[in-house]
Amino acid sequence: MKIVFLDAATMGDTDMSSISALGEFVCYPSSTPEEARLRVADADVAILNKILVNKEFLDAAPKLRLVCEAGTGINNIDTDLCAQRGVLVRNVAGYSTDSVAQTAWMHILNLAGLAFHYNAYARDGRYSSGSIHVDAGHPFTELAGKTLGIVGMGAIGHKVAAIGEAFGMKVIYYSTSGTAHCKEYPSVSLDELLRTSDVISIHAPYNAATAGLIDYEGLCKMKPTAYLVNTGRGGIAVEADLARAIDEGRIAGAGIDVYEKEPLQPGHPYLTCAHPERLLLSPHIAWYSKEARQRLAEEMANNIKLGW
Numbered sequence: 001m002k003i004v005f006l007d008a009a010t011m012g013d014t015d016m017s018s019i020s021a022l023g024e025f026v027c028y029p030s031s032t033p034e035e036a037r038l039r040v041a042d043a044d045v046a047i048l049n050k051i052l053v054n055k056e057f058l059d060a061a062p063k064l065r066l067v068c069e070a071g072t073g074i075n076n077i078d079t080d081l082c083a084q085r086g087v088l089v090r091n092v093a094g095y096s097t098d099s100v101a102q103t104a105w106m107h108i109l110n111l112a113g114l115a116f117h118y119n120a121y122a123r124d125g126r127y128s129s130g131s132i133h134v135d136a137g138h139p140f141t142e143l144a145g146k147t148l149g150i151v152g153m154g155a156i157g158h159k160v161a162a163i164g165e166a167f168g169m170k171v172i173y174y175s176t177s178g179t180a181h182c183k184e185y186p187s188v189s190l191d192e193l194l195r196t197s198d199v200i201s202i203h204a205p206y207n208a209a210t211a212g213l214i215d216y217e218g219l220c221k222m223k224p225t226a227y228l229v230n231t232g233r234g235g236i237a238v239e240a241d242l243a244r245a246i247d248e249g250r251i252a253g254a255g256i257d258v259y260e261k262e263p264l265q266p267g268h269p270y271l272t273c274a275h276p277e278r279l280l281l282s283p284h285i286a287w288y289s290k291e292a293r294q295r296l297a298e299e300m301a302n303n304i305k306l307g308w
Contacts, residue, residue: 001022001023001024001044001045001308002023002024002026002042002043002044002045002063003019003020003022003023003024003025003026003043003044003045003047003304004026004027004028004039004040004043004045004046004047005019005025005026005027005028005047005048005070006028006030006031006035006036006039006040006046006047006048006051007028007029007030007031007048007049007050007051007070008027008028008029008047008070009029009030010049010070010288011070011293011296011297012288012293014290014293014294014296014297015294015297016297018297018298018301019047019297019300019301019304021301022301022304022305022308023044023045026039031051033051033052033056033057036048036051036057037056037057037060037061038060040057040060040061040064041060041061041062042063043061043063043064044063044064044065044066045064045065045066045067045068045304045307045308046061046064046066046067046068047068047070047300048067048068048069048070048076049069049070049071049076050076051076052076052077053067053076053077053078053082053089054078054081055078055081058078058081058082058085058087064085064087065086065087065088065307065308066087066088066089066090066303066304066307066308067082067087067088067089067090068090068091068300068303068304068307069089069090069091069092070092070296070300071091071092071287071296072091072092072093072095072096073091073205073206073233074089074091075206077089088307090303090306090307092295092296092299092300092303093155094155095287095292095295095296095299096156096286096287096289096292096295096296097155097156097159098159098289098291098292099286099287099288099289099291099292100156100203100231100286100287101156101159101160101163102286102289103231103257103282103285103286104156104160104201104203104229104231104255104286105160105163106255106282107229107231107255107256107257107280107282108143108199108201108227108229108255110255110280111227111229111252111253111254111255111280112140112141112143112199112227113140113141114138114140116277116280117135117138117277118135118138121135121138141198141225143164143167143168143169143198143199144167144168144169145168145169145170146169146170146198146199147169147170147171147172147196147197147198147199148160148161148164148169148170148171148172148197148198148199148200148201149171149172149173149174149188149193149194149196149197149199149200149201150171150172150173150174150185150200150201150203151173151174151176151190151193151200151201151202151203151204151213151214151232151236152173152174152175152176152202152203152204152205152210152232153173153175153181153182153185153187153203154203154204156203156231157173157201157203157204158182158184160201160203161173161184161185164199169198169199171185171186172185172186172187172188172192172193172196172197173185173186173187173188173193174187174188174189174190174193175187176204176205176209176210176213177209178209190213190218191221194214194218194219194221194222195221195222195223197222197223197226198223198225198226198227199226199227199228199229200214200222200226200227200228200229201229201230201231202214202228202229202230202231202232202233202236202237203231203232204232204233204236205232205233206232206233206234206235206236210233210236211235211236212235212236212238213236213237214228214236214237214238214241214242215237215238215241216238216241216244216245219237219241219242219245219250219251220245220250222245222250222251223251224249224250224251224252225252226251226252227251227252227253227254227255228242228251228253228254228255229254229255229256230254230255230256230257230258231257231258231286232258233258234258234259234260234261234262235260237254239259239260239268239269239270240269242254242256242269242270243269243270243272243273243279244269246273246275246278246279247273247274247275252278253278253279253280254278254279254280255279255280255281255282256270256279256280256281256282257281257282257283257284257285257286258284258286259284262284263283263284264281264283
């Protein structure tokens with residue numbers, strides 16, 4: 001069995017011996033569409049993360065029996081065509097739940113706690129030259145008693161909600177599928193969630209129901225003291241609208257880990273906003289803990305064993 005990993009660079013130093021033990025394993029850091037078609041010509045299994053699996057790809061891979069997504073989302077794979085060709089598609093769900101929840105809370109705590117402001121204040125001389133022992137002009141926000149609104153109450157949303165409860169927050173959620181399957185917390189309309197939440201955390205997939213879900217009109221419904229955090233998918237919050245809302249003070253700030261086009265492009269509204277201190281950015285890192293990547297590798301190996 002020949003296993004080809006077409007874009008393995010994002011796995012970093014992850015131990016993939018559990019995969020290599022299953023057959024001939026060829027690993028490429030990245031592949032252009034043309035390179036990918038050449039590299040799967042004699043492959044039985046293709047592992048990929050962002051590579052498009054379309055007609056051209058499948059036509060170039062006559063031996064292919066299994067496509068393993070190195071992640072959860074399979075928007076890059078034509079699953080219907082794979083089914084027609086008899087090619088199995090397997091993804092990995094749940095490997096990054098703890099990692100993403102932790103990153104969401106990294107954003108929430110840094111935003112509400114003004115961590116970057118305080119670090120700069122203590123380092124640049126303002127604290128040393130001050131007459132009192134605190135930065136009296138910038139009190140942080142206490143989360144206890146505030147409302148945490150979750151967009152998408154799946155496994156990650158549920159984990160984020162539980163941490164919010166530990167901080168003494170009230171939790172509500174909006175179901176992007178229209179089915180209020182979680183009974184632990186109140187399910188509300190998007191309008192109510194936007195109007196009443198002090199922190200909104202997005203944990204939904206990107207699809208027809210969520211594309212552009214939170215636009216300028218929606219952002220203007222939020223409290224001017226509220227924060228928006230997106231570790232779900234780029235494009236769920238309209239990026240230009242969010243940058244505008246932040247600059248206008250419609251909301252207090254935002255923490256963003258995912259983008260409509262990745263990597264983040266030069267000249268993007270997030271990089272040119274007038275108030276960068278209100279916007280905390282991270283490079284789609286939420287899934288990337290060492291532990292999460294190792295779980296991903298082990299589960300991909302299991303998918304190959306089960307699909308072979």
